[in-house]
Amino acid sequence: MLEYTEKDKSDEGPPSSSVVERSPAANKTGTADRLVYKLVKVGDDGSVLPATEDEVFQSLVEGRSAELAPSFTGGSDSNEDYEDEEGSGGSLDSDDDDLDAKEDPPFSSELENLVAERKKLLARFEVVDTMLSRVDAEQQNRVSLEDQAGSVLGHKSNLSVYMSTGDAIGDYKRQRRPNPRYFDFDAKGTHRARAVVNQKPSTWTSTKVQAPKSVGVPVVNSMPNPTSLENLSIRELHEAFRSTYGRDTSVKDKHWLKRQISTGWSKQRDAALSIGSHSQLPSQTDPKVRPEQRLSAEQPLPSSTAATELVTERDMVNGGQELGTNGVDLTEQLCTNEVDSKQSLCRVLPLAVISPEEGFDASAPGSLNELGAGGAQIAVFGEVVNTGKQVGGKRQRKPNRRYIEDEGEVGPGTVIANCSRPGPAGSDSGGHGSGMSSRLSWRTVITDAGPADLVGQSGTLQVSTLQNSSRANILQGQCTNSGNSSLKHKAEGRATKLVKTTHSAAPASQHDTEGTVLKVKFRLPAAPGRDKDGLYKLNGEARDQGSCLLPVPSRDSADLLQPLASDIVGAGPAGEQLVAAPVPTANGGTRRKHHRPWTLHEVMTLVEGVAHCGGGKWADIKKLAFSSIGYRTAVDLKDKWRNLLRASRAQLYPPKQGERKKQFTAAIPDTLLAQVRELAAIQHQEAPGTGAAGMTSRSGRTVHRK
DNA sequence: CTTAGGG
DNA sequence: CCCTAAG
Numbered sequence: 001m002l003e004y005t006e007k008d009k010s011d012e013g014p015p016s017s018s019v020v021e022r023s024p025a026a027n028k029t030g031t032a033d034r035l036v037y038k039l040v041k042v043g044d045d046g047s048v049l050p051a052t053e054d055e056v057f058q059s060l061v062e063g064r065s066a067e068l069a070p071s072f073t074g075g076s077d078s079n080e081d082y083e084d085e086e087g088s089g090g091s092l093d094s095d096d097d098d099l100d101a102k103e104d105p106p107f108s109s110e111l112e113n114l115v116a117e118r119k120k121l122l123a124r125f126e127v128v129d130t131m132l133s134r135v136d137a138e139q140q141n142r143v144s145l146e147d148q149a150g151s152v153l154g155h156k157s158n159l160s161v162y163m164s165t166g167d168a169i170g171d172y173k174r175q176r177r178p179n180p181r182y183f184d185f186d187a188k189g190t191h192r193a194r195a196v197v198n199q200k201p202s203t204w205t206s207t208k209v210q211a212p213k214s215v216g217v218p219v220v221n222s223m224p225n226p227t228s229l230e231n232l233s234i235r236e237l238h239e240a241f242r243s244t245y246g247r248d249t250s251v252k253d254k255h256w257l258k259r260q261i262s263t264g265w266s267k268q269r270d271a272a273l274s275i276g277s278h279s280q281l282p283s284q285t286d287p288k289v290r291p292e293q294r295l296s297a298e299q300p301l302p303s304s305t306a307a308t309e310l311v312t313e314r315d316m317v318n319g320g321q322e323l324g325t326n327g328v329d330l331t332e333q334l335c336t337n338e339v340d341s342k343q344s345l346c347r348v349l350p351l352a353v354i355s356p357e358e359g360f361d362a363s364a365p366g367s368l369n370e371l372g373a374g375g376a377q378i379a380v381f382g383e384v385v386n387t388g389k390q391v392g393g394k395r396q397r398k399p400n401r402r403y404i405e406d407e408g409e410v411g412p413g414t415v416i417a418n419c420s421r422p423g424p425a426g427s428d429s430g431g432h433g434s435g436m437s438s439r440l441s442w443r444t445v446i447t448d449a450g451p452a453d454l455v456g457q458s459g460t461l462q463v464s465t466l467q468n469s470s471r472a473n474i475l476q477g478q479c480t481n482s483g484n485s486s487l488k489h490k491a492e493g494r495a496t497k498l499v500k501t502t503h504s505a506a507p508a509s510q511h512d513t514e515g516t517v518l519k520v521k522f523r524l525p526a527a528p529g530r531d532k533d534g535l536y537k538l539n540g541e542a543r544d545q546g547s548c549l550l551p552v553p554s555r556d557s558a559d560l561l562q563p564l565a566s567d568i569v570g571a572g573p574a575g576e577q578l579v580a581a582p583v584p585t586a587n588g589g590t591r592r593k594h595h596r597p598w599t600l601h602e603v604m605t606l607v608e609g610v611a612h613c614g615g616g617k618w619a620d621i622k623k624l625a626f627s628s629i630g631y632r633t634a635v636d637l638k639d640k641w642r643n644l645l646r647a648s649r650a651q652l653y654p655p656k657q658g659e660r661k662k663q664f665t666a667a668i669p670d671t672l673l674a675q676v677r678e679l680a681a682i683q684h685q686e687a688p689g690t691g692a693a694g695m696t697s698r699s700g701r702t703v704h705r706k
Numbered sequence: 707c708t709t710a711g712g713g
Numbered sequence: 714c715c716c717t718a719a720g
Contacts, residue, residue: 594714619708634708639714642711709720 598640602629603668606637606644607675615641615683645680648673 598606609621618634618641626632632640651673 596714616709635710635716636714638709638711707720709718711716711718713714713716 596631600668600672602626602632603640603644603672605629606640607672607679609637610641610679610683611675615679641676644668644673644676648676648680652677 605625606621609625613620613624618637621637622632622634626637647668651670
């Protein structure tokens with residue numbers, strides 16, 4: 001019931017392609033601004049209408065007629081976007097004007113050559129962009145204000161709207177990751193609404209689809225059997241990927257690769273089929289379909305549609321490329337296109353897709369957990385990226401952001417890479433939905449000046465932007481933030497942590513004090529993922545510390561620094577260490593992971609915590625002993641402890657055999673290990689017996705040997 | 707949400 | 714470190 005209800009409320013937008021009048025304002029009005037006219041369609045008469053991404057994209061691609069597909073126009077627009085705008089209204093107007101001026105298309109449009117068109121379009125986009133930037137800025141401000149005010153509601157709606165691109169229906173739940181357990185539940189609620197939605201896309205699709213180019217891998221027959229993917233090694237997967245998409249990828253995650261590949265195949269197949277007639281669904285493609293999903297997937301499969309679209313887009317994009325004369329222009333154009341396409345897809349796909357979440361945009365670094373909207377996939381460069389479409393009607397797991405570094409890599413596509421990800425291609429740490437991320441990056445690129453401006457206006461914005469670039473950038477974020485220290489942004493868990501860390505970490509260890517610590521809360525809409533800590537409060541660290549039960553023995557700086565790590569992030573002002581620096585892997589690739597070496601201090605703290613609370617009470621320990629640490633989650637503690645146990649055990653057996661083994665572990669002093677052992681022993685004892693002092697279950701965990 | 711385990 | 718399955 002609940003789900004259903006919620007949907008009703010928020011959904012308005014998406015589903016009804018039809019008009020949908022939502023009770024809009026009611027909910028979101030105030031806040032929902034975010035969307036705002038991202039895209040504007042300028043009519044010949046000079047009127048400006050909010051256009052759908054599709055429209056824009058189309059117009060861009062086709063170059064010629066500024067017009068959009070008729071079918072599209074009306075319906076799609078009616079999304080939240082609309083509403084949103086109203087909310088923010090004022091600021092936009094000016095922009096609109098600009099558009100008008102620039103945009104009026106000459107009568108002789110027909111005659112105009114593509115170049116001219118392109119220019120125009122570009123100009124238009126710029127304007128739009130600008131607009132967007134402003135809007136964002138504005139929103140940021142608003143958000144910040146809201147935060148201060150303490151109003152929470154607004155955010156939610158905003159974000160979701162924004163990200164989910166309409167489709168999201170604002171339903172938070174949907175964005176969560178598909179836990180099987182919940183899935184059923186979810187699905188039920190969701191379906192109806194969706195069903196309603198599905199019609200719109202078709203129109204568009206049919207129009208566009210023309211000559212799908214065959215990609216690296218041609219048609220159905222020639223495609224390898226998906227099931228074969230299971231057994232492939234990463235290298236093989238890479239090859240397959242390359243053949244499928246025509247580019248390399250650095251992603252190491254097998255799941256991701258498989259998914260991408262299979263998706264690519266299925267898509268291609270679909271495209272091929274759909275062109276001729278109508279395709280059937282590729283159900284077998286995905287190896288991991290969840291049964292539940294199938295059951296629940298009553299709806300018709302839009303997949304074919306999606307695929308088609310993607311293909312089409314790709315073609316278009318490619319075309320653009322070819323046409324492009326001058327590098328620069330080209331570049332821009334591409335970027336633009338890409339962006340648009342993404343957006344458009346988002347818009348469209350959602351309808352079709354059951355679970356947008358899955359969607360994953362190769363080009364968008366971010367996403368992590370799904371964002372619904374963002375989820376939609378995009379075609380980057382011609383390549384068909386996995387769409388949220390669920391091939392077999394099942395949801396695919398979403399790839400971890402972490403693993404996706406891709407995108408930029410493509411040779412040919414380089415252009416885009418530049419555009420979208422200027423900086424070090426960050427992995428998306430922040431990832432909030434792909435949608436978001438893509439957006440961000442995009443924006444970043446385009447708005448050169450933008451960032452600066454934005455920053456100035458609202459520090460907040462920056463943060464989000466930064467995310468993409470990984471923690472390295474965080475610093476900036478700090479700076480920015482510092483201004484508005486009071487702001488709290490909801491951030492994605494990790495990101496948040498990181499940021500936080502950067503901010504306060506070092507100091508914290510010592511005397512901290514910082515009243516200023518801010519919690520940066522990214523506003524990721526949907527980011528369901530791991531917000532765990534997102535909300536973490538930075539309480540004054542000092543305060544907490546004082547309150548901690550566990551006295552931290554080594555507060556001395558010496559202790560802190562000594563440890564293995566360089567980590568103490570704080571140490572360096574620049575918080576760069578946080579990072580996800582690419583780490584070379586033995587195998588060969590590089591992977592970016594958040595790695596934050598444990599400091600001796602932390603380890604000691606952990607040990608004490610265990611001593612006080614017993615093993616297994618990670619959450620408690622976290623609260624007590626790590627209140628000042630912040631970035632270590634209970635799980636981290638658990639993991640670390642596990643490692644310590646291992647180490648302590650290992651210590652007993654000297655590494656005689658010439659195996660140098662894990663030298664890494666080195667840093668931990670024997671004494672500590674000894675303590676660990678002791679504790680382990682103690683717990684071991686107690687556990688089995690009866691809960692001695694109220695410690696009940698924790699025991700078992702102690703020694704597991706693997 | 708918190709734990710335990712696996713990877 | 715991350716992810717997931719289980720209470």
